[in-house]
Amino acid sequence: MALNSGLANSRAIGSILLIEIKVNEWRATPSAPYEIFYYRIADKVGTVGAQALGQDFYGIGQLLSITSSVSEIRPSSNEINIGLSGLSNNALQEFIYSKMKGSQVKIWRGFPSFTTGSDINFVVPVGIPGGINPNPVLRFQGYVNNIQFDEEYDVDSRTSTNTVILNCASTVDIMQNKISGRRTNPESQKKYFPTDVSMDRVPNLETAFFDFGAKK
Amino acid sequence: MSFIDEVLTVGSRLFNTISSSDLGRTVAKTVALGVILNQTQKAVNKQNSKPDVANSSQPDRFVREQLSPDTKHAVPVVYGTAFVKGIITDAWLTTDKTTMWYCVTICEKTGNTNLGAGAASVLSFEEIYLNECLITFQGDGITVASITDSNGNTSTDPAGLIKIYCFNNGSTSPVVPTGYTNGSLNSAYALMPNWTANHTMSNLVFALIKVEYSKEKNVTSLGEIEFKIKNTMTQPGDCLYDYMTNTRYGAGIPAAEIYLS
Numbered sequence: 001m002a003l004n005s006g007l008a009n010s011r012a013i014g015s016i017l018l019i020e021i022k023v024n025e026w027r028a029t030p031s032a033p034y035e036i037f038y039y040r041i042a043d044k045v046g047t048v049g050a051q052a053l054g055q056d057f058y059g060i061g062q063l064l065s066i067t068s069s070v071s072e073i074r075p076s077s078n079e080i081n082i083g084l085s086g087l088s089n090n091a092l093q094e095f096i097y098s099k100m101k102g103s104q105v106k107i108w109r110g111f112p113s114f115t116t117g118s119d120i121n122f123v124v125p126v127g128i129p130g131g132i133n134p135n136p137v138l139r140f141q142g143y144v145n146n147i148q149f150d151e152e153y154d155v156d157s158r159t160s161t162n163t164v165i166l167n168c169a170s171t172v173d174i175m176q177n178k179i180s181g182r183r184t185n186p187e188s189q190k191k192y193f194p195t196d197v198s199m200d201r202v203p204n205l206e207t208a209f210f211d212f213g214a215k216k
Numbered sequence: 217m218s219f220i221d222e223v224l225t226v227g228s229r230l231f232n233t234i235s236s237s238d239l240g241r242t243v244a245k246t247v248a249l250g251v252i253l254n255q256t257q258k259a260v261n262k263q264n265s266k267p268d269v270a271n272s273s274q275p276d277r278f279v280r281e282q283l284s285p286d287t288k289h290a291v292p293v294v295y296g297t298a299f300v301k302g303i304i305t306d307a308w309l310t311t312d313k314t315t316m317w318y319c320v321t322i323c324e325k326t327g328n329t330n331l332g333a334g335a336a337s338v339l340s341f342e343e344i345y346l347n348e349c350l351i352t353f354q355g356d357g358i359t360v361a362s363i364t365d366s367n368g369n370t371s372t373d374p375a376g377l378i379k380i381y382c383f384n385n386g387s388t389s390p391v392v393p394t395g396y397t398n399g400s401l402n403s404a405y406a407l408m409p410n411w412t413a414n415h416t417m418s419n420l421v422f423a424l425i426k427v428e429y430s431k432e433k434n435v436t437s438l439g440e441i442e443f444k445i446k447n448t449m450t451q452p453g454d455c456l457y458d459y460m461t462n463t464r465y466g467a468g469i470p471a472a473e474i475y476l477s
Contacts, residue, residue: 181465214278
C-alpha cells in the first residue's frame with residue numbers, strides 16, 4: 001500500500017487542540033462599550049496557523065486544559081470544561097467585565113505540518129487510507145454555560161495568579177434545556193414585547209370571582 | 217282552614233275533657249302539650265308540602281365563576297394539526313352582569329416555511345368544540361348556531377348566546393374558522409371591553425369568546441372549549457429548523473450554525 005508522500009517522510013504525528021470563543025459583549029474595562037471579540041487559543045506554544053479556518057491561534061501550551069469530549073454517531077448532549085491558568089489580575093478583569101455566559105465555543109483538533117510542527121495546513125487527499133480531511137476537525141460546538149474563578153495566592157511574593165474555568169454545554173444540551181418558551185404572565189410577555197399589556201391581568205384573575213348572571 | 221285553626225281545635229277538645237283532679241290535670245296537660253306539638257309539626261309539614269303555584273319560580277341564582285388562568289402556563293407551539301384547549305388570559309364581566317368576555321390564548325405564531333426562506337406559516341381554526349360537542353356557526357363564522365355531540369345529537373340551546381372571535385397572529389389578524397367567510401371583522405381591542413391598542417397579543421393565536429347568560433338555555437359559563445388548529449408548516453425539516461432557530465419558543469441557535477442542504 002502506497003503511503004502519501006508527506007506521511008511517508010514523517011516520524012511522528014501530533015495533534016493540536018484549537019479553541020475559538022466568540023464573546024458578543026466583550027470589554028476590558030468597566031466603562032468601555034461592548035464589542036465582539038474572539039479568543040483564539042491553542043494548547044501548543046507559539047502561534048498556530050490554521051489555513052482551513054483562515055485564522056491564527058495563540059498557543060498557551062500547558063496553561064490551557066480541556067476535559068475530554070465524546071464522539072458518537074448521532075449528536076448527544078455533552079459538557080466540557082476549558083481551564084485557562086496563569087492569568088494575572090489584569091487579565092482576569094476582562095472576564096469579569098465581559099458577558100462570557102452564552103458565548104459561542106468551537107473546538108477543533110488539528111494535525112500540524114510535518115516540517116514546521118505548527119501550521120495546520122497539511123491535508124491528506126480524500127480516498128487515501130488514513131487520510132485527514134478536513135484538517136482541523138470540528139470536535140465540539142456549544143456555548144459557555146457558566147464561568148468559575150479560582151485564585152492561587154503566593155504569600156511570599158504577595159501576588160496571585162488566577163484560573164478561569166469555562167463550563168461549556170454542547171448545542172444539543174442547549175436544545176434540551178430551552179423548551180420553556182413564552183409563559184402566560186406579564187413578565188414573560190413583556191420580555192419579548194415590552195409594550196404589550198395583554199397578559200397584565202392574568203395574576204389578578206387567579207383570585208377573582210365573577211358573579212355571572214347576578215341581578216343588579 | 218289554616219294549620220293554626222287545626223291546632224287550636226285539638227287543644228280545646230283535650231282541655232275540656234280533662235278538668236277533674238290536679239294529678240289528672242298535670243298528666244292531661246303533658247299529654248295535651250305533646251299532642252299539640254305533634255299536630256303543629258304535622259300542620260307545618262303539610263303547609264310546606266303544598267305546591268304554591270303562584271310563587272313557584274325560584275329566584276335566579278347567578279353563577280359565581282372563578283377562572284383558572286395560570287401564570288406558569290407555557291404557550292404551546294403547533295406544527296401540522298393539533299387539538300389545543302388554550303388557557304384564559306383575560307376576562308371581563310359587563311356592568312349588567314349578563315355578558316362575560318374571555319380571552320383564550322391558544323398557541324404561538326410560528327415562522328416562515330421552506331427553512332425560513334419561504335412564505336409565512338399560516339395557522340387556521342379547523343374546528344371548535346364546546347363541552348366536547350362540535351360547534352356549527354351561523355353564516356358570520358362568529359355566532360354559534362348549534363352544537364353536535366359525538367353521537368350526532370344536535371342542540372341549538374347556545375344559539376346566538378355564544379360568539380367566538382378567532383385571531384391567528386395578534387389582535388389585528390381576525391379570521392373565521394375554515395369553511396366560513398366574513399368580510400367585516402374587527403380587531404381584538406375593538407371588541408374586548410377595556411382593551412386598548414396596547415393589547416396586541418403579539419405573535420399569538422387566540423380567541424375572544426363572548427357568552428350571554430341564560431339560565432333557561434343552560435348557558436351560565438364558558439364550559440370546556442377546544443380548538444383544532446392547523447398550521448401550514450408541516451414539513452419535518454421546516455418544523456425542526458423553525459424550532460431550532462426561534463429565540464422565543466425554540467432553541468435560539470443562530471441560522472449560520474445550521475447546515476442546510
